[in-house]
Amino acid sequence: MSLEVSVQRAVSGFTLDATFASAGRLTALFGPSGSGKTMLINLISGLMRPDRGRIAIDNTVLVDTDARIAVPIYKRRIGYVFQDARLFPHLSVRQNLRFGRFFAPRTDRWADEAAIIDLLGIGHLLDRRPGMLSGGEKSRVAIGRALLASPRLLLMDEPLAALDDARKREILPFIERLRDELKVPIVYVSHSAQEVARLATDVVMMRDGRVLATGPAEAVLPRLDTLAEESGESSSLITLTVAEPMPEWGLTRLRSSGGEWRLARVQAAAGTKLRVRIRARDVMLSRLRPEQSSALNVLEGAVTAIAPLGEAEALVTLDCGGDAITARVTRLSADALELSPGTPVFAVVKSVSFDPASTAAIRGVPSADLLA
Amino acid sequence: MSLEVSVQRAVSGFTLDATFASAGRLTALFGPSGSGKTMLINLISGLMRPDRGRIAIDNTVLVDTDARIAVPIYKRRIGYVFQDARLFPHLSVRQNLRFGRFFAPRTDRWADEAAIIDLLGIGHLLDRRPGMLSGGEKSRVAIGRALLASPRLLLMDEPLAALDDARKREILPFIERLRDELKVPIVYVSHSAQEVARLATDVVMMRDGRVLATGPAEAVLPRLDTLAEESGESSSLITLTVAEPMPEWGLTRLRSSGGEWRLARVQAAAGTKLRVRIRARDVMLSRLRPEQSSALNVLEGAVTAIAPLGEAEALVTLDCGGDAITARVTRLSADALELSPGTPVFAVVKSVSFDPASTAAIRGVPSADLLA
């Protein structure tokens, strides 16, 4: 799938002017509140018309103001999970879920009702009306409704915002499966850097109605960190190859160009490539190899750059045999360890510091199986 | 303020049966989607009537089904930030904000309009109608509206769910200030353990319409961790006393019974007591005192307990001179370090691992000043 967007739309006091293209399976729209994310997916879905511009999916033109083309919403077959759930109040949950079913051509109906209901945990709500649902229940039903219409493209506007962490952890792998197995391309609006890091193949960063950065996740996420420095969310992305299980300890041995890793809860087959996100705040630096420590992952490397961060801290970038790893340390420590470009250091990463929510499978390995 | 709640209410297919009392300044209602949190604050606000039960604030009875008392909603002066924003569509943002102003007795009007608008960053939206706001903008206006009514008690139903991280970081200190300076007691519904840990003085844990645990945050949060083990959110709460600043490094020296700490971005005066949350996953254990490491906070202690966690990990509890600190390590490490109750170990905590979002001031020290 390829999505090409180039639109301008002004509403009183706000102008959206966004151009991006993505051939990715999950394109994340990321940006602060009021940056125009919802407006942008409204334009893609057809709920809003651009003043000028063009939107095309796989060479099918949805809108082209110059050519005076504007495919009506209902012919686009673009599923939309709204920021507010927008369920039909007069229909039961079951009827809401089944609403879109009949409009998709029979051959295109890929959605499996039973599986989706089960995954979303809404089986016990089927006979209720939306007015009788809690906030989180509503948003789950809204996800189910959009999916069961078997859309060709799925727009999700902060679908998980109303969900608790446990629920989120259940649904994230499911979204990955949609992305990887069912090949439904997804445009995903989120505030959460974690979610974006885990899910996105491509990222569009928005601010004030403009695209700040766009491209494959690997390329954009580090820039995202730069912007998000103050939030303590700087991180590095490392690609690991599964080597062998260590069944007696429930761990798995993996290898990156920088060295060997031992991680818990990896269930991928040997040879699989995984991408992991390592938050800069989770990396400790040491001039000596730590002895008798609980940290299992110690990589040898050398400082490549030191950037001050606020008044007390610094971001230290290392090269560990080809892996670029960023650590966030106090200036005091950087000074005490006498760090400067070229200084050899050890990066110490606790295995449990790997956040499952930011671990993503590479090349269609279903992440759901990957994470317990 | 003291809040006493003991209510039963059944709706088709769901029964809420909750009893708790809280004298805390911010009582967090924490629980998974559909556990009855919204229903519970609906009962407190008067939007819903209990089938049986009693609700009292400071000995003022709001509802008592036995005594046939039910104070009408509008006389309760309980502010409510709804899960959906529920702004008045026909009024401008300014009119929405000012709606409650006139109904509060003149002497009780503590809310400062300009300050609140400024803090929430909604000054540029004042002349818009709610239909023209983004999701996050709506929820900020909703917070402002509830506050400007100068309520005696504030109910907030996931007020920050629609906000991006940067916004959240701005608004959290403000909620702390409400809690500490203005003494508005708050009942706060949240999915986020982080938010709860940072804000709550008291916690009510809900599941399936029942109260699972309730009490002061210090007492309940560890139990919350136990329940939330799988989420990697186990943590310890430590009380620190500010000792002296280290201005040359932008750090502050603090002391706990277990030893000395050096933290960034603390701006409290010497002598101030702070509560910090240390996530178990951020604690590394070492049999030897780490040398030449970037970790500034090393506490000496001894293992008090080891509890297995999943197949690969274990939660190790230490006693560090009186501070109870929990570390989450792999079983492999626990084995390699030969940990067992009594084993002397060092807990290594990176200073930057202190999550600002879970650092809270104790005894009314305004946290906003505390965190840059």
Added chain:
Amino acid sequence: MDWLQLSPEEWSAVRLSIKVSSWATLASLPLGLAVALLLARGRFPGKSVLNGIVHLPLILPPVVTGYLLLLSFGRRGVVGGFLAEHFGIVFSFRWTGAALACAVMGFPLMVRAMRLSIEAVDRKLERAANTLGASPLVTFLVVTLPLSLPGVVAGAILCFAKAMGEFGATITFVSNIPGETQTLPSAIYTFTQVPGGETGALRLTAVSIVIAMAALVASEAFARRIDRRFTVE
């Protein structure tokens, strides 16, 4: 209660009134809905003209409306002649004509109620239906229409009630033929025109009220049932 005893002719007026009112209501429902939808959601030139035409029967004295119906739908009227010739539909001096007159008189009330309810339906829900693949027509049928059902019911009941009371246009258009076009109001009117006819008028008025009230209560119960489906909190 002897005076409550209805004569056979009066009974036939009662039956006829129910028949005429029911048909007037049911037959104008589809057109009423279509016009209400147009007025609520459409944007087209001549919208205010359409709106004006719909309101005309309210503005004109009923006798004038009846006379205009006679001119257009009568045997020699343009429309009436056409319909009679091509479809065999005859209105003049038939109960169908009475139903037509009642429908016309009730139309503005019906349309306005429906229009109000359609306008109150959140368009976001219609858009949501569109994203799920529902065409505008389907969306109207499965989202807008059910959500505006209270207004549809209200419109129908207003039309029915008006039809039960309509008299000026009916008698002018199809006159007052017992058993064919003599509806309850015509019968009542006749009573009021003779000295001492009050009891007769009163009796029939009571019957008329009972019928219309029954319809009202039924419609309210129905509306409550719809309403209960949306109950929140």
Added chain:
Amino acid sequence: MDWLQLSPEEWSAVRLSIKVSSWATLASLPLGLAVALLLARGRFPGKSVLNGIVHLPLILPPVVTGYLLLLSFGRRGVVGGFLAEHFGIVFSFRWTGAALACAVMGFPLMVRAMRLSIEAVDRKLERAANTLGASPLVTFLVVTLPLSLPGVVAGAILCFAKAMGEFGATITFVSNIPGETQTLPSAIYTFTQVPGGETGALRLTAVSIVIAMAALVASEAFARRIDRRFTVE
């Protein structure tokens, strides 16, 4: 266009009709709102009786309504006598009586439109206003009422239009006295009752339509303005 020239008497009928319709509409607004609110939100015994009474003028032939008004609000009627004696308010054979008749006939239409709109207002918003300290009355005034303004406007315009066309009840209640109770429809009726009156009737009908249409267009424009305030997306 000579036939469009109105005689002074006709002009006075035009003026009177506007006055009567305006008063009928304005004066019944508060009561209409109150009743609509009661029916929309109230739960009390006798609700369906109230609902029935409101609908009565629709169900009854207008002549009967007029006659009942004459009996109760006439100089010798129970209510009329009381009002005249204690408040000096006289309806019989005054323009005020015509306004009363028109108000009564328009009342069910007005109430229904308002009620529909009030019912469509999201109660959650009213509750939200309550939590902000607004009492039920204030909430009605600042939340429910503005949000149901489209219905209030629709109700008013329906009442006005009906009043412009109302004739049966008016002529029966307050007769057809030029300059005092002869409204446009009554004048039109009088024309239809004599040979050669058609042009006169036509002329006045045209005037009546023009006025009502102007009111309609104005109300629509107003409603559009209200509507624009809520535009979303």
Added chain:
Amino acid sequence: QESLTVFAAASLKNALDEINTACEASVGKKATISYAASSALAKQIEQGAPADIFFSADRDWMKYLSDKNLTRKDTENELLGNSIVLVAPADSATSIDIKQGFDLSAAVGDGKLAMANVESVPAGKYGKASLEKLGAWEGVSKKVAQAENVRAALALVSTGEAPLGIVYKTDAAADPKVKIVGTFPEDSHAPIVYPVALTAESKNADAPKLLECLKTPQARAAFEKQGFNILLK
């Protein structure tokens, strides 16, 4: 200065308007004339309407007031007379001889015989009496379409809706779209009279003057112009 009010049957409008102007000089002022159905006017006078003169279209309603002592019996006066005629559309080829036992039913054929209401409206009552006397009622009664008033019956014929109708000569003569097929013998029905009287409550000194003026030659001419017979020689 107290106004002078006349309550008159609507069918008298043309003549009375002319006479009112003509008599202004002799009476000293112009009367205000309220035209409506005799039944409505009579009941209004019963309820205390400020009428000085009642000019009825038939004896019954005058008697209704008279029996209740609401008229000044000494001023009661059967001023005018009228005839009823059988009319057909102007283009009709029908010719019928109205005589004892004539076959009206055959002439009506599949159509209807348009009449004013045979129970309540004077013209209808006279027509029915006449047909009964002539032995034609039995055959035609099922084919009678009863209109609200004579004018409406006339409209049914002039629009071609009904092939035949029975109306006043005054109405038929003025309508070019109908032709008079025959006149009913005067002795076949009760005398068609238009009685006039002062009301019991009238205290206006000008009222008797106007009553007198109605009998002047000038007034007679006006009545005759409209086709009335002058009964008061």
